[in-house]
Structure formats: C-alpha cells, structure tokens
Amino acid sequence: xxxxxxxxxxxxxxxxxxxxxxxxxxxxxxxxxxxxxxxxxxxxxxxxxxxxxxxxxxxxxxxxxxxxxxxxxxxxxxxxxxxxxxxxxxxxxxxxxxxxxxxxxxxxxxxxxxxxxxxxxxxxxxxxxxxxxxxxxxxxxxxxxxxxxxxxxxxxxxxxxxxxxxxxxxxxxxxxxxxxxxxxxxxxxxxxxxxxxxxxxxxxxxxxxxxxxxxxxxxxxxxxxxxxxxxxxxxxxxxxxxxxxxxxxxxxxxxxxxxxxxxxxxxxxxxxxxxxxxxxxxxxxxxxxxxxxxxxxxxxxxxxxxxxxxxxxxxxxxxxxxxxxxxxxxxxxxxxxxxxxxxxxxxxxxxxxxxxxxxxxxxxxxxxxxxxxxxxxxxxxxxxxxxxxxxxxxxxxxxxxxxxxxxxxxxxxxxxxxxxxxxxxxxxxxxxxxxxxxxxxxxxxxxxxxxxxxxxxxxxxxxxxxxxxxxxxxxxxxxxxxxxxxxxxxxxxxxxxxxxxxxxxxxxxxxxxxxxxxxxxxxxxxxxxxxxxxxxxxxxxxxxxxxxxxxxxxxxxxxxxxxxxxxxxxxxxxxxxxxxxxxxxxxxxxxxxxxxxxxxxxxxxxxxxxxxxxxxxxxxxxxxxxxxxxxxxxxxxxxxxxxxxxxxxxxxxxxxxxxxxxxx
DNA sequence: TCGAGGGTTTTTTTT
DNA sequence: AAACCCTCGA
Numbered sequence: 072x073x074x075x076x077x078x079x080x081x082x083x084x085x086x087x088x089x090x091x092x093x094x095x096x097x098x099x100x101x102x103x104x105x106x107x108x109x110x111x112x113x114x115x116x117x118x119x120x121x122x123x124x125x126x127x128x129x130x131x132x133x134x135x136x137x138x139x140x141x142x143x144x145x146x147x148x149x150x151x152x153x154x155x156x157x158x159x160x161x162x163x164x165x166x167x168x169x170x171x172x173x174x175x176x177x178x179x180x181x182x183x184x185x186x187x188x189x190x191x192x193x194x195x196x197x198x199x200x201x202x203x204x205x206x207x208x209x210x211x212x213x214x215x216x217x218x219x220x221x222x223x224x225x226x227x228x229x230x231x232x233x234x235x236x237x238x239x240x241x242x243x244x245x246x247x248x249x250x251x252x253x254x255x256x257x258x259x260x261x262x263x264x265x266x267x268x269x270x271x272x273x274x275x276x277x278x279x280x281x282x283x284x285x286x287x288x289x290x291x292x293x294x295x296x297x298x299x300x301x302x303x304x305x306x307x308x309x310x311x312x313x314x315x316x317x318x319x320x321x322x323x324x325x326x327x328x329x330x331x332x333x334x335x336x337x338x339x340x341x342x343x344x345x346x347x348x349x350x351x352x353x354x355x356x357x358x359x360x361x362x363x364x365x366x367x368x369x370x371x372x373x374x375x376x377x378x379x380x381x382x383x384x385x386x387x388x389x390x391x392x393x394x395x396x397x398x399x400x401x402x403x404x405x406x407x408x409x410x411x412x413x414x415x416x417x418x419x420x421x422x423x424x425x426x427x428x429x430x431x432x433x434x435x436x437x438x439x440x441x442x443x444x445x446x447x448x449x450x451x452x453x454x455x456x457x458x459x460x461x462x463x464x465x466x467x468x469x470x471x472x473x474x475x476x477x478x479x480x481x482x483x484x485x486x487x488x489x490x491x492x493x494x495x496x497x498x499x500x501x502x503x504x505x506x507x508x509x510x511x512x513x514x515x516x517x518x519x520x521x522x523x524x525x526x527x528x529x530x531x532x533x534x535x536x537x538x539x540x541x542x543x544x545x546x547x548x549x550x551x552x553x554x555x556x557x558x559x560x561x562x563x564x565x566x567x568x569x570x571x572x573x574x575x576x577x578x579x580x581x582x583x584x585x586x587x588x589x590x591x592x593x594x595x596x597x598x599x600x601x602x603x604x605x606x607x608x609x610x611x612x613x614x615x616x617x618x619x620x621x622x623x624x625x626x627x628x629x630x631x632x633x634x635x636x637x638x639x640x641x642x643x644x645x646x647x648x649x650x651x652x653x654x655x656x657x658x659x660x661x662x663x664x665x666x667x668x669x670x671x672x673x674x675x676x677x678x679x680x681x682x683x684x685x686x687x688x689x690x691x692x693x694x695x696x697x698x699x700x701x702x703x704x705x706x707x708x709x710x711x712x713x714x715x716x717x718x719x720x721x722x723x724x725x726x727x728x729x730x731x732x733x734x735x
Numbered sequence: 736t737c738g739a740g741g742g743t744t745t746t747t748t749t750t
Numbered sequence: 751a752a753a754c755c756c757t758c759g760a
Contacts (some may be wrong), residue, residue, distance in 0.1 A: 209749080289750055292750090354748075456748070478748080521737085671747090
C-alpha cells in the first residue's frame with residue numbers, strides 16, 4: 072500500500088484579489104470588515120466554503136458580498152441567496168439595501184423550498200409537473216398517509232401498526248437521505264420491520280395519490296427542483312444562464328438533495344459560496360447531514376476554505392464555555408473562537424430544588440436585569456423542547472412579565488385553522504380528497520364510512536362542486552351536506568377575493584366549530600387572525616402556497632401575552648433561536664433526559680447533535696449566560712424523581728462556570 | 736354506522 | 751394536555 076502525500080501550496084494566494092481597485096466602490100470594504108471577512112466578500116469568482124463560527128459576522132459577510140456584487144455591476148436578479156428561513160432572507164436583503172441601495176432587495180432570495188416553489192411553477196412542465204400544483208405541509212402529508220392507512224383494514228392485524236406520523240417520517244427521511252425505507256426500518260424501527268411490505272405499499276399509493284391529485288409535499292419540491300436542474304434540459308439550461316452567483320447560508324443544515332441542488336445551480340457558472348458552521352448542525356432529524364459541509368470541497372473543483380474565527384458577539388467567558396462544550400465533539404473543522412471583548416462574568420450554573428423554583432429563579436433574575444437597565448427584548452429563555460417552558464410561562468404571567476414564545480405548536484397546526492383552510496383548499500382544488508375528508512367529518516351524522524362513500528363519488532367525478540348542487544348531491548345526503556355543496560360551489564365558481572371567500576367559510580363553519588370545541592372562545596381569535604391574513608393576498612392559490620411554506624408563527628396564546636408595547640422576553644426552542652442573539656440568556660432544563668433528550672441516549676450521532684445544540688444555545692448570549700436545572704422533576708409514570716445535571720455541564724471546572732446555590 | 740367515553744400513548748427539534 | 755385508539759350502546 073502506498074500512501075499518497077499531497078504537497079500544499081503555501082502563501083501566494085491573495086495576489087489576484089488585491090489587484091482590484093478598492094476606491095471604485097462606494098463602500099470601503101477593507102476597513103469595514105476584518106481580513107477574513109474581506110477575503111470572503113471580495114472573492115467573487117469560484118467556489119468557496121466559509122466556515123463561520125457563531126457570532127463571527129456571517130450575516131454581515133453575506134450582506135457585504137451582495138452589496139459588492141451589485142456595485143460591481145452584477146444584475147441583482149442573477150444573484151441567488153438561499154437561506155434557512157424566509158425571515159433570514161428578507162433581513163439580509165434589507166440590510167444590503169440599507170448598506171448600498173435598493174438594487175440589493177431585487178436579488179433572488181428565499182428558502183430552498185420557496186425557491187423550488189417559484190421555479191417549478193414556471194418550469195415544472197419540464198419535469199412533468201402541472202404548474203398549478205398544491206403544496207402539502209407536513210400535517211397534510213400525514214393526513215394523506217392516514218387516508219391510505221385507514222383503507223387497509225388494520226384492525227385485522229391486531230398488532231400495533233405505526234401511526235401516520237411515524238410512517239410519514241420514515242418516507243420523508245428516506246427521500247432526504249437516500250436511504251431505502253427497509254434500511255430505516257431495520258435501523259430505527261426494528262419492531263415495525265415485519266410491516267415493511269405494507270409500508271412500502273403505502274408509499275406507492277401515497278406517491279400515486281400525489282401524482283393523480285397534483286400535489287407536492289415538502290420533499291417533492293426539492294426532488295423535482297433537483298431533477299429539473301440536473302437533467303440539463305434546454306429549459307434548465309436557459310434558466311441557469313440567468314443565475315450567475317449562488318450563495319447558501321446555514322449550509323451545515325442542508326441534506327443530500329439540497330447539496331445536489333447547489334451543485335446543479337452552479338454547474339455552469341461555477342460561482343458559489345456556501346456559509347456554515349459544522350458545529351451548529353442541528354437538523355439531522357430532517358435528513359440534514361453536517362457531513363455535507365465536510366464534503367463540500369469534493370463537490371467543486373478548487374474549493375477554497377475561508378474560516379471566520381473572530382467572534383464579535385460574546386464575552387470571552389461565554390466563548391470559553393462554548394469552546395469547552397464543542398471541544399468534545401468528535402468530527403469537526405478545527406476552530407477556536409476568540410474575541411476582544413473583555414470584562415464578562417462567568418456563566419452561571421444554577422441547580423434548583425424543583426421545576427417551580429427554577430422558574431421563580433428565572434423570573435427573579437429577569438426582574439433584576441430589567442432594574443439594571445437590560446430591556447426585556449434583550450433577554451431570552453431557551454429550552455430543548457417546547458413543553459419545557461410551561462411552568463415558567465405561568466410564573467411569568469404571575470409576575471406580569473410580557474413574553475412571546477417561539478417554536479412548538481404553530482398557528483397553522485391548530486385543528487380549527489386547518490378546518491377553515493380545508494374549505495378553501497377544496498375551493499381551489501375540488502379534488503383535494505384529504506380536505507374533503509376533513510370537512511365532511513365535521514358534519515353531524517357523517518362518519519368515516521359515509522365520508523368514504525362520498526369521497527369515492529367525488530374521485531370519479533360523479534359528484535362535483537363545479538355544477539348546480541341541487542342536481543348533483545344525492546338525495547339521501549340532502550339534509551346533511553346540501554348546504555356544504557352550495558357553499559363550495561359558490562366558492563369555486565364565483566370570482567371573489569380570498570377574504571370574501573374566507574368570510575363565507577367562517578359563516579358556515581361557526582356553528583360546527585362551536586359544537587366541536589369546548590374552548591371555542593379562545594380559538595376564535597385564531598380565526599380572526601386568519602381572516603386578517605387573507606387580506607394580504609390577491610388569489611387563493613397564493614394564499615395557500617404561503618400558508619404551507621411560510622406560515623405565521625403565533626397562535627393566540629402568544630398574541631394574548633404580547634402587550635401593546637414591544638417589550639417582551641423571548642421564550643424559544645433552541646432550534647428556533649438559530650442565528651439570533653440576546654444580551655442575557657437563560658438555558659433551562661439542562662438535565663439528563665431533557666437536554667440531552669432521553670431519546671438520544673443510545674445513539675452516538677444523536678448525542679453529538681445534542682452537544683451541538685448546547686453549543687448553539689450557549690453562543691446566543693452576548694453578556695450573561697445562566698444555565699439551570701431542577702434537581703427533582705415530576706415524571707408521568709414514576710411521580711417525583713431525582714434528576715442529574717446534563718452531562719454537558721456536570722463536573723465543569725470552576726474557571727469555566729460558577730455554581731449558584733438558590734436559597735429561599 | 737355514528738359518536739361518546741374511557742384508556743393509552745405520546746413528546747424533541749421544522750421547511 | 752392533547753391526540754389517538756378502541757369499545758360499545760343507540
């Protein structure tokens with residue numbers, strides 16, 4: 072065996088870049104950026120991987136790069152900036168526009184999914200898609216799976232069969248990682264392996280169902296976009312000729328298909344810069360693979376790696392702590408964050424007797440911080456899972472501290488909002504059987520069987536909302552659903568705004584709604600919000616696409632507590648806190664079983680990801696970091712149990728963090 | 736065939 | 751705390 076040893080070229084790299092005359096630009100890039108940031112911003116041609124540690128000015132770098140490209144005379148429309156959320160894209164475009172001028176907001180920006188949506192609406196035909204497709208969000212996809220599942224007569228099976236969520240999760244994971252369903256079953260769900268055949272059958276029917284009804288789920292958006300880009304058809308070629316520069320943010324959270332999409336997008340122009348931090352990869356459950364970022368250099372020729380390591384966010388004390396957390400990670404690009412910010416305090420580790428004591432500590436400390444002049448908006452509480460904050464929410468309310476909660480149950484996922492949207496979806500696509508099922512089941516006297524009979528008639532077009540309801544609705548159902556058909560017929564055939572349609576739906580829905588939910592008063596506010604949202608849209612299709620891709624986050628619970636001022640504490644899951652920062656930060660429930668989550672215990676990769684989550688959480692803090700855990704916690708089965716501090720903080724040296732003892 | 740009622744499980748994280 | 755599953759009376 073011969074070992075290959077490759078000689079590296081040393082020095083002599085930057086010469087070409089510095090030949091550009093900087094004075095021709097309005098912005099003084101050299102002085103406003105540090106050396107490595109400047110290198111990333113001024114390297115416009117070729118393939119680059121920017122490894123940007125937390126708080127090292129990643130966004131700033133992208134924003135300046137957009138501005139510079141525009142200043143160089145590049146057509147803004149030919150710049151594509153893919154980000155993780157639409158919010159992030161908008162923020163960057165706005166910042167670039169402020170920095171230079173309005174041309175910067177004309178660039179092509181958005182998430183992979185929204186970019187796929189727009190592109191496929193235009194070019195879908197090239198890959199056999201009708202551009203009028205409807206997007207299924209996760210809940211919708213699960214409902215389709217359930218529809219298929221329920222036809223299988225599983226009662227006869229006697230054994231526990233996976234739920235719609237599990238089945239869909241397996242499908243999605245398979246698509247996003249390229250791992251066959253059988254292998255996923257074998258590795259993750261051995262107890263369901265005996266159902267492999269049935270599950271594969273469901274997958275086939277699911278695919279056929281989407282095809283027949285012109286539906287795309289989240290994964291399909293990526294799959295078809297990828298196909299379109301990489302088939303090199305004339306349509307794809309001409310489309311790609313309009314894209315000259317590609318930038319991708321949060322590259323560590325992309326999956327296999329997304330990596331291929333990036334490859335396809337840059338196939339001709341070869342100008343691509345991906346930015347990310349392997350240590351912040353926290354979306355593997357969605358098929359993201361941080362190895363993508365490790366392997367990026369193999370995707371393109373001559374990839375140059377640029378590392379941003381100077382942190383502008385946190386104190387050295389917080390960075391030391393964060394570095395300690397991530398040092399133990401097994402696979403990563405070596406990097407070490409440093410800062411010139413001095414004079415911070417050590418992160419605090421607080422053990423509370425029980426959960427409520429933890430909550431009261433947080434509340435107390437927040438009040439003190441406010442006294443010290445820290446605005447509430449500069450304070451956040453982060454947790455591993457959404458339900459970890461319930462007790463704290465109660466205490467915050469008692470203390471009259473306004474807060475908003477990010478992550479967890481979303482507006483769009485609430486049953487009543489889904490109900491109303493189902494009506495609108497039928498109006499847009501009269502063959503949307505899943506929405507039909509949902510709507511039919513709302514009606515008194517119609518259960519699964521009757522609904523299925525009606526669905527069968529609809530799917531073969533024997534009854535339809537396209538023509539006069541009196542004529543098509545079978546007499547035997549008259550009393551129950553004739554009015555429904557009259558409504559849907561009106562929605563489908565009459566020209567009117569989404570708002571008018573939504574109002575008509577609500578008129579019809581209210582009585583059903585009141586019968587279905589005991590707490591309808593609380594829920595009604597969501598419906599009002601939905602009505603408000605519809606006013607921003609000219610067509611139903613646009614409204615529905617946005618609801619699937621960029622749904623509003625807040626449900627009533629949050630709106631209630633969001634007082635008139637915009638002074639509020641942020642409660643957030645760590646996943647939703649990505650890319651954000653606060654002056655003072657609490658991480659609660661830092662205990663074994665919660666963080667790291669109990670489900671990750673026997674999986675090495677999963678534990679590594681939990682570690683990265685802790686790293687992401689800690690690096691959100693600028694000045695103060697408080698990490699707390701209750702020493703005993705209520706367990707559903709066992710009652711009160713003692714808990715151990717998270718392995719990430721247990722036994723930490725006292726030059727990295729100091730322990731606080733709570734006293735009454 | 737519907738739907739109420741009771742028991743059980745779930746629950747990480749999101750485009 | 752809510753969603754889901756199953757059973758059983760009407």
